[in-house]
Amino acid sequence: MKRLKTRRTDTQFAYLLLAPSLILLLVLIGYPMIYNIIISFQKVPLNPKMESTFIGLDNYISVLKDPTFYHSIFITLVFTAIVTTVSTLLGLVIALILKRDFVGKKLVNAIVILSYVVPAICLIFAWKYIFNNIYGIINYFLIDVLKVVKDVPLWFDNPSSAFALAAIFAIWKFFPYAYISFNAILQSVDKNLYEAAEIDGANSWKKFTAVTYPAIKPTLVTVVSLRIIWVFYIYAEVYLLTTQVDVIGVYLYEMAFATHDFGKAASISILLFFLIFACIMFIRKKVFKSEED
Amino acid sequence: MKKIKRKSVKNFLFYLFVIILMLLLLFPFIIMLSVAVKVTKEAISFPPTIIPKTFSLKHFSDIFNPRIFPFLSYFNNSLYIALITSVVVVFLGILGGYALSKLEFKGKGVVGELFYLVYMFSGILLIVPLFRLLSSIGLKNSKEAVVICMIIQTLPTAIYMTRSYFSTIPKELEEAGRVDGLNRFGIIFRIVVPLSLAGLISVFVYGFMIAWNDVLFASIFIDSPSKLTIPIGLNSLFNTPDYVWGRMMSASLVTSLPVVIMYAISQRLIKSGSTDGGVKG
Numbered sequence: 001m002k003r004l005k006t007r008r009t010d011t012q013f014a015y016l017l018l019a020p021s022l023i024l025l026l027v028l029i030g031y032p033m034i035y036n037i038i039i040s041f042q043k044v045p046l047n048p049k050m051e052s053t054f055i056g057l058d059n060y061i062s063v064l065k066d067p068t069f070y071h072s073i074f075i076t077l078v079f080t081a082i083v084t085t086v087s088t089l090l091g092l093v094i095a096l097i098l099k100r101d102f103v104g105k106k107l108v109n110a111i112v113i114l115s116y117v118v119p120a121i122c123l124i125f126a127w128k129y130i131f132n133n134i135y136g137i138i139n140y141f142l143i144d145v146l147k148v149v150k151d152v153p154l155w156f157d158n159p160s161s162a163f164a165l166a167a168i169f170a171i172w173k174f175f176p177y178a179y180i181s182f183n184a185i186l187q188s189v190d191k192n193l194y195e196a197a198e199i200d201g202a203n204s205w206k207k208f209t210a211v212t213y214p215a216i217k218p219t220l221v222t223v224v225s226l227r228i229i230w231v232f233y234i235y236a237e238v239y240l241l242t243t244q245v246d247v248i249g250v251y252l253y254e255m256a257f258a259t260h261d262f263g264k265a266a267s268i269s270i271l272l273f274f275l276i277f278a279c280i281m282f283i284r285k286k287v288f289k290s291e292e293d
Numbered sequence: 294m295k296k297i298k299r300k301s302v303k304n305f306l307f308y309l310f311v312i313i314l315m316l317l318l319l320f321p322f323i324i325m326l327s328v329a330v331k332v333t334k335e336a337i338s339f340p341p342t343i344i345p346k347t348f349s350l351k352h353f354s355d356i357f358n359p360r361i362f363p364f365l366s367y368f369n370n371s372l373y374i375a376l377i378t379s380v381v382v383v384f385l386g387i388l389g390g391y392a393l394s395k396l397e398f399k400g401k402g403v404v405g406e407l408f409y410l411v412y413m414f415s416g417i418l419l420i421v422p423l424f425r426l427l428s429s430i431g432l433k434n435s436k437e438a439v440v441i442c443m444i445i446q447t448l449p450t451a452i453y454m455t456r457s458y459f460s461t462i463p464k465e466l467e468e469a470g471r472v473d474g475l476n477r478f479g480i481i482f483r484i485v486v487p488l489s490l491a492g493l494i495s496v497f498v499y500g501f502m503i504a505w506n507d508v509l510f511a512s513i514f515i516d517s518p519s520k521l522t523i524p525i526g527l528n529s530l531f532n533t534p535d536y537v538w539g540r541m542m543s544a545s546l547v548t549s550l551p552v553v554i555m556y557a558i559s560q561r562l563i564k565s566g567s568t569d570g571g572v573k574g
Contacts, residue, residue, distance in 0.1 A: 011398035253420065269420075
């Protein structure tokens with residue numbers, strides 16, 4: 001009887017504590033989500049005092065007919081696949097190598113994490129300076145010191161080199177997140193398991209697949225799914241770096257705040273939401289589950 | 294004998310790897326520092342120099358002079374946004390995290406899932422409705438609009454973090470507080486909060502970092518030069534023809550400093566682990 005009573009007051013107290021957060025998220029995420037759906041069926045005039053008009057599926061149709069949309073989706077998918085895979089693997093490999101004890105471990109750890117902590121805009125200035133076409137140190141190394149190439153592209157001004165730079169930049173910025181996550185989980189792996197595997201005559205690869213991989217798998221799934229979401233919606237890092245990489249975030253932003261077509265922008269974001277939702281479900285169900293069977 | 298040799302070769306390769314990795318990762322920062330302390334003429338000369346031939350701290354004093362460089366105004370605006378965001382998020386995180394870690398209640402699972410879902414519908418997907426909504430209530434061209442957006446961006450993770458820190462605190466301590474006559478809020482703020490101070494500081498740092506770095510919402514909601522934050526302010530200067538590399542780099546270094554220091558402190562505190570002290574004492 002007493003137990004039941006504490007249960008009920010627990011529930012009341014829990015919702016009292018959660019109320020501010022839930023109300024905030026409801027008003028500022030839940031409501032905008034629904035509002036977004038409504039806007040996506042409307043033609044929104046530039047003048048905020050004029051009424052929006054309902055135009056049915058017109059926004060969706062015009063987005064789905066726009067070749068730029070497909071181009072952006074394609075670029076974004078390739079970008080997301082490369083950045084997610086490489087940054088996760090890099091973080092994992094570095095975490096595995098640096099797992100042992102050595103002199104200066106703390107300092108090394110801090111330096112590995114640096115690019116993740118420092119604001120993107122600061123890294124972008126460094127990047128732009130290093131790859132400057134006239135006095136950039138990369139060009140100097142490639143052309144004048146190593147003499148491997150005679151000519152280099154205008155790094156930020158053509159789609160392919162800009163894509164490569166943006167991808168490397170994103171990997172550099174994001175791999176520490178994977179590193180931090182794996183670093184934490186690797187410390188919790190039971191050392192006895194490695195010793196047992198060693199007695200059984202397992203080599204390094206065998207030890208990884210038999211002991212390490214099962215232990216880090218939940219972390220891996222989380223890191224990969226979160227990274228996919230973040231990179232898929234990437235906007236600032238790419239946009240500040242170059243105007244030549246048309247990821248979908250940039251397309252959406254420009255549709256809203258350069259073209260000022262809010263209706264179309266809203267319909268793009270609805271389409272993207274379903275796309276990313278499907279992507280995550282696919283990865284969780286197929287890529288990671290299938291290995292267990 | 295052979296085994297020892299193999300081990301030392303392995304050791305050598307390991308340290309070689311570490312040194313190369315460090316050089317590679319530090320290279321952009323070395324360049325930043327180098328450009329920040331050399332005179333402008335050297336910064337744009339060819340061939341480029343890594344170790345500066347000239348040395349001057351003029352760029353650093355320049356960026357703190359409001360008459361020639363608006364960095365201080367950007368800095369204050371960013372600080373305002375980041376501080377309010379992180380204080381609010383820590384406070385809401387304490388409340389929400391406590392409910393989700395310590396209380397059994399109906400709908401707990403659903404609430405937990407809800408916070409996860411918010412993750413998928415965040416950032417750029419909400420710019421259109423959030424812009425319309427917040428402009429319609431008069432928050433156009435305002436720092437407060439950015440604060441609101443940053444709070445909802447960071448809240449789900451903040452609650453997730455506090456929940457996991459709080460769940461390490463043993464129930465006995467709360468019981469002891471109850472026996473001492475503390476009410477439920479007293480238990481939260483006088484027992485749970487002090488015991489997870491290190492964790493809460495890292496929540497603060499998380500909120501601060503995200504708000505300090507934000508470009509997206511600041512660029513949507515802020516128009517007037519006096520309200521620009523560091524990232525969009527510096528970027529707007531970058532696009533003018535008369536930017537000075539040394540100032541940009543020194544401003545970047547000064548911008549990085551607070552978050553790097555805060556992050557380092559929070560990591561150190563987390564490692565020293567303040568929660569397990571409570572059971573013994």
